Structure formats: structure tokens, C-alpha cells
Amino acid sequence: MERRAYIPQETARRLSLYLRMLRRLRQEKVRIVSSDQIRRFLNVSSVQFRKDLSYFGEFGKRGVGYDVELLAKEIGKILGTDVLHEIILVGVGRLGSALLEYPGFLEFNLKISEAFDRNTRKVGKVCGGVRIRHMRALRQVIKKRNLRIAVLSVPVEFAQEVAEELVSCGIKAILNFAPVNLVLEGDVFVSNADMASELESLVYKLKQKNNNYSLTKKRSIVI
Amino acid sequence: MERRAYIPQETARRLSLYLRMLRRLRQEKVRIVSSDQIRRFLNVSSVQFRKDLSYFGEFGKRGVGYDVELLAKEIGKILGTDVLHEIILVGVGRLGSALLEYPGFLEFNLKISEAFDRNTRKVGKVCGGVRIRHMRALRQVIKKRNLRIAVLSVPVEFAQEVAEELVSCGIKAILNFAPVNLVLEGDVFVSNADMASELESLVYKLKQKNNNYSLTKKRSIVI
DNA sequence: ACGTGTGAACCGATTCACAGCA
DNA sequence: TGCTGTGAATCGGTTCACACGT
Numbered sequence: 001m002e003r004r005a006y007i008p009q010e011t012a013r014r015l016s017l018y019l020r021m022l023r024r025l026r027q028e029k030v031r032i033v034s035s036d037q038i039r040r041f042l043n044v045s046s047v048q049f050r051k052d053l054s055y056f057g058e059f060g061k062r063g064v065g066y067d068v069e070l071l072a073k074e075i076g077k078i079l080g081t082d083v084l085h086e087i088i089l090v091g092v093g094r095l096g097s098a099l100l101e102y103p104g105f106l107e108f109n110l111k112i113s114e115a116f117d118r119n120t121r122k123v124g125k126v127c128g129g130v131r132i133r134h135m136r137a138l139r140q141v142i143k144k145r146n147l148r149i150a151v152l153s154v155p156v157e158f159a160q161e162v163a164e165e166l167v168s169c170g171i172k173a174i175l176n177f178a179p180v181n182l183v184l185e186g187d188v189f190v191s192n193a194d195m196a197s198e199l200e201s202l203v204y205k206l207k208q209k210n211n212n213y214s215l216t217k218k219r220s221i222v223i
Numbered sequence: 224m225e226r227r228a229y230i231p232q233e234t235a236r237r238l239s240l241y242l243r244m245l246r247r248l249r250q251e252k253v254r255i256v257s258s259d260q261i262r263r264f265l266n267v268s269s270v271q272f273r274k275d276l277s278y279f280g281e282f283g284k285r286g287v288g289y290d291v292e293l294l295a296k297e298i299g300k301i302l303g304t305d306v307l308h309e310i311i312l313v314g315v316g317r318l319g320s321a322l323l324e325y326p327g328f329l330e331f332n333l334k335i336s337e338a339f340d341r342n343t344r345k346v347g348k349v350c351g352g353v354r355i356r357h358m359r360a361l362r363q364v365i366k367k368r369n370l371r372i373a374v375l376s377v378p379v380e381f382a383q384e385v386a387e388e389l390v391s392c393g394i395k396a397i398l399n400f401a402p403v404n405l406v407l408e409g410d411v412f413v414s415n416a417d418m419a420s421e422l423e424s425l426v427y428k429l430k431q432k433n434n435n436y437s438l439t440k441k442r443s444i445v446i
Numbered sequence: 447a448c449g450t451g452t453g454a455a456c457c458g459a460t461t462c463a464c465a466g467c468a
Numbered sequence: 469t470g471c472t473g474t475g476a477a478t479c480g481g482t483t484c485a486c487a488c489g490t
């Protein structure tokens with residue numbers, strides 16, 4: 001039973017995919033699953049799956065596989081989805097309101113329980129079951145409810161300043177949808193959901209495959 | 224001047240961040256930039272930046288830095304943003320309509336030029352300057368306009384079947400917003416914009432910091 | 447035989463250390 | 469001196485090869 005001082009970042013990221021998969025299998029009344037079946041559903045090799053789990057313990061039965069119910073519960077505990085996590089959302093534009101109604105967060109026991117916008121016309125309205133508050137209330141609500149995690153969906157030109165404010169209010173993790181790299185002091189985790197850059201990467205890959213832009217072909221450009 | 228048979232995937236991904244940064248600097252009339260300044264704006268070490276560029280050529284002046292205008296142009300050429308790429312979007316729900324109005328794609332010369340939904344009430348309406356068509360027209364439009372890239376924002380339970388249809392119509396790259404791993408035949412690139420999983424990873428990291436297992440020692444706190 | 451668990455080998459990507467040039 | 473460019477060393481993560489338990 002290997003146990004390390006640290007866990008590969010990528011392993012942590014994949015655990016959530018495993019959990020989602022297992023929950024679906026459980027819904028379909030599947031009781032036992034092997035690492036090779038996981039490989040077919042997700043794009044993760046069976047060894048990868050087993051290795052990932054090995055950092056936390058031994059959850060399978062040799063010669064048999066994994067108990068879906070049990071493993072889901074274990075991964076849930078590891079990830080912390082056994083506890084409800086309350087999130088705030090800042091910026092209720094098109095994207096923000098889509099996120100407020102997005103059902104996918106619930107799978108991980110995540111709930112956007114507060115939403116903020118500086119547009120007074122939006123304040124007071126309810127979206128995705130959440131009443132929108134004015135930005136003025138931000139600090140007080142975060143402090144009072146001791147919130148740690150924020151989704152940032154304000155226009156790009158305000159992202160940096162709002163992010164700084166969030167950090168000053170005690171927010172420790174930000175999922176940033178604005179297409180800009182936030183530069184922040186202190187021990188705050190930032191994850192960028194950069195849709196345009198993601199799409200651009202796809203275009204680039206396609207370009208490589210198609211016109212086989214040879215990288216050995218030297219196009220030396222001198223200023 | 225090093226030139227390899229292929230480019231690290233991560234390098235390709237970062238190029239789009241560089242380009243966006245350079246465009247902003249250009250807007251602000253900055254003419255020259257050094258790799259160390261880049262490090263401050265993006266969370267990429269200066270060596271990383273130089274190394275990334277070195278796969279494509281020598282674009283800087285030693286002792287000076289990089290010509291913003293010129294470098295932006297070169298990276299644009301590498302990425303293919305010098306040409307307009309037309310994209311389709313399938314599934315005009317909350318998220319889909321937010322994406323149709325999302326301005327960030329234009330930075331990379333990407334344009335959602337067709338949108339599809341199977342809800343006849345939505346068909347014919349205009350969103351983000353695009354008239355929504357019925358799914359029936361999917362094949363014909365893709366073939367006729369020779370489109371290659373799709374954004375998939377249908378509900379999770381339809382994602383797999385719609386993705387298969389897209390591939391059968393000739394789509395070669397899919398940006399998938401549904402929280403499911405698409406299993407597809409053929410040479411199609413899939414990129415998952417998995418917002419819930421992303422948020423879950425943040426929660427996990429936060430949990431680690433507070434105690435239990437620790438993640439790998441990180442170069443920086445940005446993911 | 448079958449499927450899990452894991453140290454060791456391997457691979458891609460990052461960082462180091464320094465050469466090269468203005 | 470200042471900043472770019474890059475082979476070599478290193479690091480994180482994946483895969484191999486096989487031991488182990490049922």
C-alpha cells in the first residue's frame with residue numbers, strides 16, 4: 001500500500017471524473033466495475049486509474065474489480081463531496097446567469113448560494129434559485145457566511161479589480177471565466193476557464209493535422 | 224536555432240495566452256516587451272516563454288526584448304488566427320446563448336457562424352447575431368459550408384448522440400461543455416470544458432491546504 | 447485465470463546554467 | 469550589462485512489467 005507525502009495534481013483532477021462516472025454507474029444499478037471498463041468510459045488507461053487510487057488506499061478486490069457504491073463513497077470522501085460547499089458567483093451577465101442555472105455543480109455537492117452584480121436593475125431578481133445582491137453587500141456576506149470559493153464571471157475589464165476585492169474579503173479560490181490572467185497576492189487558488197483559448201487550441205491542432213505545418217522546415221524570422 | 228519534429232502540447236496551449244497578452248499591450252501602445260515582463264502578466268516563467276518561442280524561430284533582440292507588433296503577428300500566423308475560422312454551436316440553452324454572445328472568441332478570429340437547436344420554438348430566433356436553425360439542417364449546412372469545428376452545449380443526456388452525429392457530418396473538433404466523456408470513432412479532437420469538475424478541483428485543493436494529503440509542490444498557485 | 451497494486455523504467459515538459467549577441 | 473536562445477539536467481507524471489490475492 002503506497003502512500004506518498006503528496007498526490008499528483010493530475011490525479012486529483014481525474015478523481016472527479018471517476019466519481020461522476022461511478023455515480024452514473026450506480027444510477028444504472030451497476031454493482032461491480034473493473035479498471036478496464038473505466039478505461040472504455042473515460043479516456044484514462046486502466047493502469048492510470050489503479051495508480052490514482054493507490055495513493056489513497058486499496059479499494060478493489062483482486063480478480064474481481066471495484067464495488068461501485070463503496071468506491072464512489074470513498075472518492076467522495078477524498079474529494080470532500082460528502083460535505084456541501086457553498087460558492088458565490090460575481091457577475092450575473094449571460095454567462096453568469098447560465099452558471100447559476102447550471103445543474104452540473106450539484107453532482108459534486110457544490111451550490112452557488114450567493115450571487116452579486118453591480119447593475120442595480122439586476123439586484124433583487126432571482127436566478128437559479130438565488131437572489132442577486134448588489135456588490136456593496138459582497139464583503140459583509142462573505143464574512144458573515146465565511147465563504148471561501150468564488151466564480152468570477154464579470155466582464156474582462158473588471159476581472160482584475162473584482163478579483164482583488166474578493167481576495168481582500170477572504171476568498172481563497174476563484175474559478176475565473178474572464179479571458180485574462182489574474183495577478184493576485186496571497187495564498188489564493190485560481191483556475192481559468194478560458195473557453196476562447198480552449199477553442200483556439202483545437203483550431204491549432206486541426207491546423208497541424210491538416211496542412212502539416214512542418215516544424216522542421218525552418219522559417220527563420222529576423223527582426 | 225532549435226526546431227523539433229513536433230511541438231509540446233503545452234507550448235501550443237500557451238501560445239494563445241501570449242497572443243492575447245501581446246494584443247493588449249499593442250492596444251496600450253507598448254512597442255517592446257521582455258520575457259520577464261511577460262512573466263509578471265501571465266503566470267509563465269520567462270524561460271518558459273523563450274523556450275516556447277524557440278520552437279518556431281528567433282523573434283527577439285538580445286539585450287532588448289521583443290517587438291510587440293511583430294511577435295503578435297508571428298504568433299498569430301503560427302496559431303492560424305490570421306484566417307477567420309467559422310464554428311458551429313449546437314444546443315442554444317442558457318449556456319449556448321451565453322456562448323453565442325461571448326465576445327472573447329473574436330480575439331482569435333473565431334466566429335460562431337451557425338447555431339442549431341432541436342426546439343422549434345427557438346428556431347428562427349437570432350442570438351448573438353446568428354439565426355438559430357433546426358437540427359434537421361445540421362448535415363446540409365456543415366457539408367455546404369465545409370465546417371470543421373463545433374461547440375457542443377446540449378444537455379448531458381444528448382451529448383453523446385449529438386457528438387456522433389457531428390462526427391458523421393464531418394466535424395473534426397469539438398469543444399464539449401456537457402459533463403460527460405464523449406467516446407468517438409475517427410480522427411476527431413475533443414476538448415472538455417468541464418466547469419463543475421474544475422470547480423471541484425479547486426475545492427479539493429483548498430481542502431488539502433487546510434490539512435490531510437498535500438499536492439505536489441507547485442511552481443505557482445495558478446492552475 | 448483474472449483483475450488489482452506498485453516499484454522501476456520511461457517520457458514529455460520545465461528549469462538550470464550558461465553561451466551568444468546588442 | 470541586459471536580455472535572448474538553448475543543450476543538459478531535472479522533475480512530474482505515465483506506462484511497463486510483474487507480484488499478489490481471490
